[in-house]
Amino acid sequence: xxxxxxxxxxxxxxxxxxxxxxxxxxxxxxxxxxxxxxxxxxxxxxxxxxxxxxxxxxxxxxxxxxxxxxxxxxxxxxxxxxxxxxxxxxxxxxxxxxxxxxxxxxxxxxxxxxxxxxxxxxxxxxxxxxxxxxxxxxxxxxxxxxxxxxxxxxxxxxxxxxxxxxxxxxxxxxxxxxxxxxxxxxxxxxxxxxxxxxxxxxxxxxxxxxxxxxxxxxxxxxxxxxxxxxxxxxxxxxxxxxxxxxxxxxx
Amino acid sequence: xxxxxxxxxxxxxxxxxxxxxxxxxxxxxxxxxxxxxxxxxxxxxxxxxxxxxxxxxxxxxxxxxxxxxxxxxxxxxxxxxxxxxxxxxxxxxxxxxxxxxxxxxxxxxxxxxxxxxxxxxxxxxxxxxxxxxxxxxxxxxxxxxxxxxxxxxxxxxxxxxxxxxxxxxxxxxxxxxxxxxxxxxxxxxxxxxxxxxxxxxxxxxxxxxxxxxxxxxxxxxxxxxxxxxxxxxxxxxxxxxxxxxxxxxxx
DNA sequence: ATAGCTTTGTGTCAATTTTACACTATCCAA
DNA sequence: TTGGATAGTGTAAAATTGACACAAAGCTAT
Numbered sequence: 001x002x003x004x005x006x007x008x009x010x011x012x013x014x015x016x017x018x019x020x021x022x023x024x025x026x027x028x029x030x031x032x033x034x035x036x037x038x039x040x041x042x043x044x045x046x047x048x049x050x051x052x053x054x055x056x057x058x059x060x061x062x063x064x065x066x067x068x069x070x071x072x073x074x075x076x077x078x079x080x081x082x083x084x085x086x087x088x089x090x091x092x093x094x095x096x097x098x099x100x101x102x103x104x105x106x107x108x109x110x111x112x113x114x115x116x117x118x119x120x121x122x123x124x125x126x127x128x129x130x131x132x133x134x135x136x137x138x139x140x141x142x143x144x145x146x147x148x149x150x151x152x153x154x155x156x157x158x159x160x161x162x163x164x165x166x167x168x169x170x171x172x173x174x175x176x177x178x179x180x181x182x183x184x185x186x187x188x189x190x191x192x193x194x195x196x197x198x199x200x201x202x203x204x205x206x207x208x209x210x211x212x213x214x215x216x217x218x219x220x221x222x223x224x225x226x227x228x229x230x231x232x233x234x235x236x237x238x239x240x241x242x243x244x245x246x247x248x249x250x251x
Numbered sequence: 252x253x254x255x256x257x258x259x260x261x262x263x264x265x266x267x268x269x270x271x272x273x274x275x276x277x278x279x280x281x282x283x284x285x286x287x288x289x290x291x292x293x294x295x296x297x298x299x300x301x302x303x304x305x306x307x308x309x310x311x312x313x314x315x316x317x318x319x320x321x322x323x324x325x326x327x328x329x330x331x332x333x334x335x336x337x338x339x340x341x342x343x344x345x346x347x348x349x350x351x352x353x354x355x356x357x358x359x360x361x362x363x364x365x366x367x368x369x370x371x372x373x374x375x376x377x378x379x380x381x382x383x384x385x386x387x388x389x390x391x392x393x394x395x396x397x398x399x400x401x402x403x404x405x406x407x408x409x410x411x412x413x414x415x416x417x418x419x420x421x422x423x424x425x426x427x428x429x430x431x432x433x434x435x436x437x438x439x440x441x442x443x444x445x446x447x448x449x450x451x452x453x454x455x456x457x458x459x460x461x462x463x464x465x466x467x468x469x470x471x472x473x474x475x476x477x478x479x480x481x482x483x484x485x486x487x488x489x490x491x492x493x494x495x496x497x498x499x500x501x502x
Numbered sequence: 503a504t505a506g507c508t509t510t511g512t513g514t515c516a517a518t519t520t521t522a523c524a525c526t527a528t529c530c531a532a
Numbered sequence: 533t534t535g536g537a538t539a540g541t542g543t544a545a546a547a548t549t550g551a552c553a554c555a556a557a558g559c560t561a562t
Binding site: 433434435451452455471474475476477478479480 | 507508509510511512513
Binding site: 220223226 | 522523527528531
């Protein structure tokens with residue numbers, strides 16, 4: 001066997017990982033999919049972490065993010081957008097994190113930079129109980145998160161910021177909702193992403209003007225108040241819109 | 252000597268590099284600072300590349316970008332903003348690039364992901380002739396660039412896009428101008444960043460309303476036309492503005 | 503000195519967009 | 533039937549945008 005400077009394909013690269021910030025929306029608030037790392041770490045610090053892992057030497061970053069996400073949650077073929085790279089050499093400094101890495105990595109002390117991705121999925125795409133292979137992933141309301149493993153809290157904040165920006169430029173929020181939804185739900189969604197209240201009437205007017213909603217002849221049932229009508233997302237118009245691009249959807 | 256899995260501090264990390272997109276403005280058009288790689292590569296492909304290099308294992312990415320920039324151009328203490336990571340395993344596929352790497356790197360075949368940064372500097376901060384240590388860096392008008400080494404052309408485009416976005420949200424363009432400048436120069440700057448014409452009167456109106464310019468009692472001299480008055484950038488007001496944040500500076 | 507070239511600097515009006523704001527309608531539960 | 537909850541709706545004032553043209557000031561060449 002020769003000098004092994006040139007790495008074999010399909011070998012893990014000990015220096016580069018990807019982490020995924022998967023946003024959901026429970027119709028009340030923004031949530032994010034986190035991995036419970038279990039007892040090993042709980043004695044020291046936060047049990048929760050973003051789904052992430054080292055990349056292989058022969059895969060590009062986008063593919064790696066997709067693979068890791070699939071491995072940890074079963075979510076497949078999700079379009080993930082890059083947030084940015086995080087590369088503080090000290091980003092893994094908590095004792096619990098070091099311990100945990102020892103249990104799962106060949107080179108736990110290697111310096112790792114990570115590339116963060118984010119995306120939006122309907123929460124129904126991932127249901128914890130049903131995902132047997134999932135390593136204890138679960139949705140957690142973003143507001144309740146006070147700390148995470150490694151520098152994942154910082155990553156989460158960066159992803160939130162990116163999302164805030166993005167939603168002003170593209171109508172991405174729809175990815176978070178079920179097929180049929182109400183304008184109020186959409187309204188709450190925007191408010192929880194932007195973290196500020198939006199005037200109801202003005203919001204509705206603005207959304208309607210985008211002309212990407214199809215009003216269904218259907219209403220909510222069983223709610224203890226006036227039922228709201230349901231809408232669908234008009235994919236065709238949406239495509240047009242993102243093609244031509246619209247500069248300003250400022251809230 | 253022991254098994255050397257744990258890397259020594261201050262060792263180059265063969266897997267991670269940084270590249271810097273340094274924008275300037277020659278009062279006519281947007282420019283970018285490129286390194287001439289010289290004859291070694293010219294037989295095969297583009298001689299020009301972004302300033303960049305591998306990071307050390309013990310430095311964070313932002314610091315690495317700053318160090319590399321200083322080493323290659325002498326520019327110091329520049330605030331660099333991250334664009335994103337680029338990690339296609341095939342991003343170094345041109346023959347010329349491989350040859351060049353062999354001449355400067357210990358592990359030329361290692362898979363490298365790179366983290367791109369960008370910033371804006373007044374062109375007067377870097378003057379090629381004066382920089383003896385600089386490895387043939389020079390300003391090149393962005394419009395003239397058709398190809399670059401590695402995937403640097405793609406990186407440049409991504410940096411341009413980021414800049415376009417950013418300038419709609421923050422008045423960063425001022426970093427590119429000399430201390431005293433005219434509104435026409437600022438106008439041209441915005442046009443060349445946004446790559447579209449802007450109505451002169453409307454532009455001026457909008458800028459003035461920001462209230463971050465101080466009109467000097469001074470005019471251009473020696474120009475073969477009506478001299479324009481010079482302005483200074485009012486740092487105090489600017490700070491206020493970025494603090495409070497302004498959502499919409501849409502052109 | 504003057505004619506010609508070049509760029510600066512300025513205002514208005516119409517159309518659009520934004521903001522602020524309050525009451526009735528509809529369903530369920532008690 | 534009443535009370536509680538949320539849905540749904542319009543308008544007027546203010547601010548912003550977009551389109552557009554001409555006189556003023558300096559230099560140069562004659």
